[in-house]
Amino acid sequence: MNSTVRGLIAKHGGLPVSVETLADDADLYEAGLSSFASVQLMLALEDAFDVEFPENLLNRKSFASIAAITAAVGSLVSDAQVA
Amino acid sequence: MDKQISFLDQLFDRGILYDSAVDGLYARSGIFEDVIARFEDLAKSFGKDETSEAMVFPPGLPMKDFETSGYMKNFPQLAGTVHAFCxxxxxxxxxxxxxxxxxxxxxxxxxxxxxLTPAACYPLYPILARRGPLPATGAYVALQSYCYRHEPSREPTRMQMFRQREFVRVGNSEQAIEFRETWKKRGQEIMKLLQLPCHVEVANDPFFGRAGKIMGSSQREQELKFELVVPINSEASPTACMSFNYHMDNFGKAWNIRQADGSHAYTACVGFGLERIALALFRHHGLETENWPTNVRKVLWG
Structure with a gap:
């Protein structure tokens, strides 16, 4: 999942730096992620993992790092499997 | 009948506004316009020492500039475009x-x-961009425009066509932030003179859809927008009558407005919702302007 997430960030994040240079806990906003790009990224994540971000995850924190994104998507994927 | 509708009906009955077949589209009386004109003079007097130029815009802007603004990314539900028989x-x-x-x-x-112009400062940016790099002092513009937002409502404070008076600061980030902080204070001073209860709070724009939740929460987290709110329709949800916005370099980049050193300009604006402020005055001081508190009358009419 981590590599898929990284691939989507590279494609939709509009970052001026290469995603490979970023640690999992690096602050993506400091790395140049705009609010609008985080929205594009969310839509791409939903398509890639066939999930829908619920209201409580629609905030800046959910997209603050690769680790945060992976955790958010991870919780949605496992919810989907349980259901 | 709830309170909001009764206030609107009072305004119609007293001949301050005139109803139409469309919610949020009302004709204004001479009394109402006089209050707005007096308030505009008051607001202008607070910024007169810094203002470098003044502009008034028609209620429409070139479609190309509208596209450049990015409005459709964030507020497609509010936008209006002009169509014609061809x-x-x-x-x-x-x-x-x-x-x-x-x-x-x-x-x-x-x-x-x-x-249709969705926010009064949008037509300014392409004008500034066409001039080339700003002087080191930046720009400090007083402007006014009719605006349109597609949100029909019987709440008198939510009109579809309304005016915003603004001051806009364009320059470096320090100039823009300092401007916004100054106007947060001035806004409260103005309301004190008008004897209107108010407070300033962090706010977000009504971004569209689920994606808009992220945009809104990040705007709040970064404290980019503040609103001065006054109870008009209800105490529980007071109405934004002024807003104090720091756009960072978003508009500088969108329109390619350059500072003297060639980098993208930073912008901030203070917006006065003219109809809302007039309605706040009528709500708090009554429908007869001659009965308004002496000091309020003095501030407005001299």
Whole structure:
């Protein structure tokens, strides 16, 4: 999942730096992620993992790092499997 | 009947506003316009030492500039565009037939190159960009425009067509932030003179859809927008009558406005919702302006 997430960030994040240079806990906003790009990224994540971000995850924190994104998507994927 | 509707009805009954077939689209009386004109003079007097120029815009802006603003990314639900008949005799006959039979006659109307202005400062940015790099002092513009937002409502404070008076600061980030902080204070001073209860709070724009939740929460987290709110329709949800916005370099980048050193300009604006402020005055001081508190009258009419 981590590599898929990284691939989507590279494609939709509009970052001026290469995603490979970023640690999992690096602050993506400091790395140049705009609010609008985080929205594009969310839509791409939903398509890639066939999930829908619920209201409580629609905030800046959910997209603050690769680790945060992976955790958010991870919780949605496992919810989907349980259901 | 709830309170909001009764206030609107009072305004109609007293002849301050005139109702129409469309919610949020009202004619204004001379009394109402006089209050707005007096308030505008008051607001202008607070910024007169810094203002480098003044502009008033028509209620539409070039479609290209509207596209550049990025408004459709964030607020497609509020936008309005101007459409017009561009057909021939045959099309005209068809149109008249539709009108006569009560069918939809608008389906063949074509988009023109004009969009309705959604926020008063948008027409300013392309004008500044065309001039080339700003002087080191930046720009400090007083402006006013009619604006349109597609949100029909019977709440008198939520009109579809309304005016915003603004001051806009364009320059470096320090200039923009300092401007915003100054106006947060001035806004409260103005309301104190008008004896209107108010407070300033962090706010977010009504971004569209689920994605808009992220945009809104990040705007709040970064404290980019503050609103001065006054209870008009209710105490529980007071109405934003002024807003103090820091756009970072978003508009500088969108329109390619450059600072003297060539980098993208930073912008901030303070917006006064003119109809809302007039309504706040009528709500708190009564429908008869001659009975308003002496000091309020003095501030407005001298």
């Amino acid at each position: 057909g021939n005799d045959h099309d005209h006959a068809g149109l008249l037939q539709c009108l006569a039979s009560g069918e939809d006659w608008t389906k063949n109307q074509k988009a023109t190159d004009i969009a």
